[in-house]
Amino acid sequence: MNRELNLPSYLDQSAVVRARFQRIRERELILEVRKLGKRYAGAQGAVEALRDISFSIHRREFVCVIGPSGCGKSTLVRILAGLERPSAGEVLLDGKAVAGPGPDRGMVFQGYSLFPWLTVKKNVMFGPEMNGYGKSEAERDALMWLDLVGLSRFANAYPHELSGGMRQRVAIARALINQPRILLMDEPFGALDAQTRAKMQMHLLEVWKNVDVTVVFITHDLDEAIYLADRILVLKAHPGEVQELIEVPVPRPRQPAQSLSAEFLATKARLEELIHPAPPPEAEEERAIKPHMIRFTNVADNVE
Amino acid sequence: MGVIFKWLADGGQGARRRVLLGVGSFLLPLLAWCLVSYVPFIWHSKVLITDPGDVDYFQVDMRVDRSMFRDEVSNMEKTHQAPPVGTPANPIYLPAPGAVAHAFYKDFVHPSPYTDTPSLPASLWHSIKIIFWGFLISSLIGVPLGILSGTYPAFGRLSEPFIEFFRYLPAPAFGALAVAILGIFDGPKIAIIVIGTLFQQVLIIANTTRKLEATLVEAARTLGTKRLRLLTRVVVPGILPDLYRDQRILLGWAWTYLIVAELIGTSSGITWFITQQARYQHFADVYAAIITIGIVGFGTDWVLARIARRLFPWDRGLIHA
Incomplete structure (x- = not known):
């Protein structure tokens, strides 16, 4: 589609955008990933999920990780969180090696993962309580963060009484209350409908603007990545390797209307090219499926 | 007929229908019993x-x-x-509902004052005490063991194969041993209930624990939860409604071991009542005692289910949150 539309290159940046990236680069490094590799012992021998992943992220940057299914993007974020150990390489947060999960890295899961036995407020209070804060202090903080995500009214509701979007707001508040250095989000809006999703994206940008936090956001939705990110880390599958780290040329503040701008479309065209290259050879079982279409309707009864 | 089938096929939705069907499920067997007892040409051999x-x-x-x-x-x-x-x-072993109802009334309102013919309330109370202690001891060991086996794979692999083996040994087989060790009174009876319940309990609760969503534990870890707190603040509350349901089912099993247990050593409790009454061919009293066990078991479970609604307000219509 880019050929006909005669789009600019995704590498062209306006002066404003270039200046902004310059400012980001001047900020200190918060996360360094060096030569990261991950192998699993699978059923058919060892599977290499990640190979030689290296990149670094500056403070308060918004980075999206995108890639085809099986590229190990979830594995990557789980290693960053400390939930899995890498087979090779290391992850440095503020120059210190990550050795396990900790409150300095908040995580938001696709399946919300709220504690169903706790009310919304108690869910948010969970982090501070685990990290040695008193109950009253935890409660005060929780109410503040619930206010920030707009759920004060639901403080005493149980998670199952909330909609998907509301649950994810709680999950965000629960992760942010610990004031993590970095917020890891594993396809957080993947289970939401399109409308809620757009609203949550806008809301997330608002939160990010007002809170000192760096975001690493996993998604498989190209538009979502471009709309949210400063930079997009594009992975390729089998094994997961870095293909490109794209600086998104779309200026901030972002608006949904920008999805028709030239920079946006150029970036999207580039992502399409990276993620959906020439169709890969079909798998054995895919080829075995050969529909044999039989006409069940009257010959004259056409729908197209 | 068509109307009835349509009504049944609709799935019996609605609270009133559910109650009606529930009552019906008790009335149908009772009706069959009445017919056999009171209509001479059906059986009356x-x-x-x-x-x-x-x-x-x-x-x-x-x-x-x-x-x-x-x-x-x-x-x-x-x-x-x-x-x-x-x-x-009818043969003497099938008394009519009326006779059983009368025996029921008589056994509870005017229980036998003699010591050789036990009274139903006293026997029942004795049995309930046996169940209570047996189930309590089993739970005190089985619940923590099950949760640990389910949470820590190494612990599970160390304990479960032996427990799996042991649960195939029928509890009554330990009767003679229990008497030799614990005497002839309540000790061996409680032991049989413990042996019958404990091993199943560990395996069932370990399984329930394993079914807890892994991401809940992971979420807690990313929030800074460590070691023992993961167990007390995430695993235990996370499985509590299911654990409670398991315990309800296991309590039912404990009742099934009761009758065998009470035959060990000196016969006691409701089993002694039943065997004594059967010896005198007071079959109406036998039925009354058997039905009493059903009522106590069913009633306890109903009460426990009611309490669960209060205890776990989040555990309703919940898929995952």
Whole structure:
């Protein structure tokens, strides 16, 4: 589609955008990933999920990780969180090696993962309580963060009484209350409908603007990545390797209307090219499926 | 007929329908029992002698087979002697609902004052105490062991194979051993219930624990939860509604071990009541006692289910959150 539309290159940046990236680069490094590799012992021998992943992220940057299914993007974020150990390489947060999960890295899961036995407020209070804060202090903080995500009214509701979007707001508040250095989000809006999703994206940008936090956001939705990110880390599958780290040329503040701008479309065209290259050879079982279409309707009864 | 089928096929939705169907599920067997007991031509395979006539081996209140009664009537008529008289009756082991209801009333309101014929309330109370202690001891060991096995794979692999083996050993097989070790009174009975419940309990609760969503534990870890706190603040509250359900089912199993347990050593509790009454052929009382066990078991479970709604307000219509 880019050929006909005669789009600019995704590498062209306006002066404003270039200046902004310059400012980001001047900020200190918060996360360094060096030569990261991950192998699993699978059923058919060892599977290499990640190979030689290296990149670094500056403070308060918004980075999206995108890639085809099986590229190990979830594995990557789980290693960053400390939930899995890498087979090779290391992850440095503020120059210190990550050795396990900790409150300095908040995580938001696709399946919300709220504690169903706790009310919304108690869910948010969970982090501070685990990290040695008193109950009253935890409660005060929780109410503040619930206010920030707009759920004060639901403080005493149980998670199952909330909609998907509301649950994810709680999950965000629960992760942010610990004031993590970095917020890891594993396809957080993947289970939401399109409308809620757009609203949550806008809301997330608002939160990010007002809170000192760096975001690493996993998604498989190209538009979502471009709309949210400063930079997009594009992975390729089998094994997961870095293909490109794209600086998104779309200026901030972002608006949904920008999805028709030239920079946006150029970036999207580039992502399409990276993620959906020439169709890969079909798998054995895919080829075995050969529909044999039989006409069940009257010959004259056409729908197209 | 069509109306009934349509009504049943609709799935019995709505609270009123559910209650109606629930009541019906009790009324249908009761109706069948009434029919067999009160309608003479359905079964009534015996004849209850009211007057033996000239048959020398017949006595009043004797139940004889219908064919034998017919033979004797024709024998007596042939020899011009007085024929026996009787009413059709069911075998003695199937008392009518009315007789059982009366026995029920009598056993609870005017229990036997003699020590050789045990009273139903006292027997029942004794049995409940046995169940209580057996289940409590089993749970005190089994619940923590199950949760640990389910949470820590190494612990599970160390404990579960042996428990899996042990649960195939039938609890009553330990009866003689239990008597040798614990004497003849309540000790061995409680032990049998513990042996019967404990091993299943560990395996079931370990399984329930393993079914806890892994991301809940992971989420807690990313929030800074460590070690023992993961167990007390995430795993235990996370499985609590399911654990409670498991315990309800296991309590039912404990009741099934009760009867065998009470036969060990000196017979006691409701089992002693039942065997004594059966010895005197008071089958109405036997039925009353059996039904009492059902009522106590079913009633406890119903109450526990009610309490669960209060205890776990989040555990309703919940898929995952």
